[in-house]
Amino acid sequence: MSFNQQQTEELNELSRQIQSHNPNDLIQFCANYFNKRLEDQRKEILQKKDQIENSTGLKLFTTSTGPASSLPPHFNKLHSRQERGSVAFKTPFTDNDPHSSTHIFSPTDDPSSPSNSQQAPNSQQAPNSQQQNISMNTGLFKGTYGMGDPMSTDPTAPATSDSVFSPSFTSNSDPNDPMSKSAAINKSGLNNSISTGNFNGYSNVGGIANATFGKSPLNFNANRRTSVSAEALNPDKFSSDWKPPVHDFSQEQLKRLNASVVKNFLFSQLDEDSLKTIIFALEEKRVSKNSEIIRQGDEGDFFYIIENGTVDFYVNGNKVNTSGPGSSFGELALMYNSPRAATALAESDCILWALDRMTFRRILLEEIN
Numbered sequence: 001m002s003f004n005q006q007q008t009e010e011l012n013e014l015s016r017q018i019q020s021h022n023p024n025d026l027i028q029f030c031a032n033y034f035n036k037r038l039e040d041q042r043k044e045i046l047q048k049k050d051q052i053e054n055s056t057g058l059k060l061f062t063t064s065t066g067p068a069s070s071l072p073p074h075f076n077k078l079h080s081r082q083e084r085g086s087v088a089f090k091t092p093f094t095d096n097d098p099h100s101s102t103h104i105f106s107p108t109d110d111p112s113s114p115s116n117s118q119q120a121p122n123s124q125q126a127p128n129s130q131q132q133n134i135s136m137n138t139g140l141f142k143g144t145y146g147m148g149d150p151m152s153t154d155p156t157a158p159a160t161s162d163s164v165f166s167p168s169f170t171s172n173s174d175p176n177d178p179m180s181k182s183a184a185i186n187k188s189g190l191n192n193s194i195s196t197g198n199f200n201g202y203s204n205v206g207g208i209a210n211a212t213f214g215k216s217p218l219n220f221n222a223n224r225r226t227s228v229s230a231e232a233l234n235p236d237k238f239s240s241d242w243k244p245p246v247h248d249f250s251q252e253q254l255k256r257l258n259a260s261v262v263k264n265f266l267f268s269q270l271d272e273d274s275l276k277t278i279i280f281a282l283e284e285k286r287v288s289k290n291s292e293i294i295r296q297g298d299e300g301d302f303f304y305i306i307e308n309g310t311v312d313f314y315v316n317g318n319k320v321n322t323s324g325p326g327s328s329f330g331e332l333a334l335m336y337n338s339p340r341a342a343t344a345l346a347e348s349d350c351i352l353w354a355l356d357r358m359t360f361r362r363i364l365l366e367e368i369n
């Protein structure tokens with residue numbers, strides 16, 4: 001088989017990058033490289049959006065304006081969409097998180113260096129492990145950072161109803177497209193790297209202890225996988241009768257959800273039904289200090305929101321990030337069907353809310369697409 005022109009150009013450029021950086025971790029480097037390519041491609045589409053709309057008269061990205069159904073009684077006090085703020089998907093690792101006043105970047109980071117393994121080559125905004133990004137109260141779903149702005153230049157934001165993909169650019173039936181509606185995951189095929197059982201009460205998952213600042217406490221990633229098995233990600237295995245989980249909450253949990261997570265969980269692109277679905281699909285998970293919540297290289301199983309506590313992130317053993325209450329993490333593997341990009345360790349006892357992979361993809365990503 002011969003490559004077409006686009007494929008040849010992509011491969012040539014990748015070769016050039018590899019030759020110029022000579023990375024130690026080739027697989028990680030390639031992953032970073034293509035993530036950056038994806039970012040750039042989306043950014044370009046955003047920048048051309050108005051131009052295309054003006055010249056064609058077509059509205060490429062419509063915003064859902066349908067009437068919202070009512071929430072169940074427990075959530076009558078949920079904030080209105082306006083009160084929840086404007087939000088869309090944002091990953092805080094490949095560009096500056098506007099919530100963080102302490103986010104520090106080094107423009108000279110080597111993309112293949114362990115401290116920067118999620119960062120794409122040539123990025124001007126690489127998180128530097130020597131300059132820790134302490135982003136308390138920041139997160140993917142925190143509002144007020146210009147999300148919902150159709151011309152937002154956040155290249156990492158997945159498609160929202162206002163942004164990113166034009167109908168001609170992405171096919172909803174392309175299983176290779178990580179944002180494809182058909183690229184659903186068969187959860188039964190997933191390896192739950194941190195099983196729900198580990199969260200039943202405070203536990204020390206993985207026995208990781210004595211974390212030292214800036215370095216992972218143990219060689220926790222020795223068995224790092226560099227790809228996610230085709231079986232786990234086979235969209236054909238998605239069952240059409242899938243239903244999102246509906247959990248029972250105690251009054252006390254509802255109160256906490258209402259007071260913290262829901263307030264910070266700003267799914268402004270979701271209609272009330274979807275918001276309700278997401279909220280009832282959340283599972284409370286408590287982890288004890290030093291527990292491994294996510295292991296780099298594993299398959300993605302849950303997306304997490306931090307209600308309480310602090311979580312540290314390590315890439316190839318180097319601490320790269322810290323998140324606190326209101327932040328969320330674990331979105332990358334679910335969004336891109338990729339291995340976990342970092343290890344997440346509880347820096348303190350934490351209360352987390354976990355959203356399973358299927359609900360994340362089927363409700364959240366589809367809804368904001």
Ligand SMILES: Nc1ncnc2c1ncn2[C@@H]1O[C@@H]2COP(=O)(O)O[C@H]2[C@H]1O
Nearest residue numbers: 118313321329330331332333340341342
């Ligand atoms: N510097 C970082 N690089 C990659 N992932 C990070 C980083 N800091 C925090 N994370 C989070 O760690 C998570 C590990 O699982 P995911 O790859 O699904 O999603 C990742 C991010 O949410």
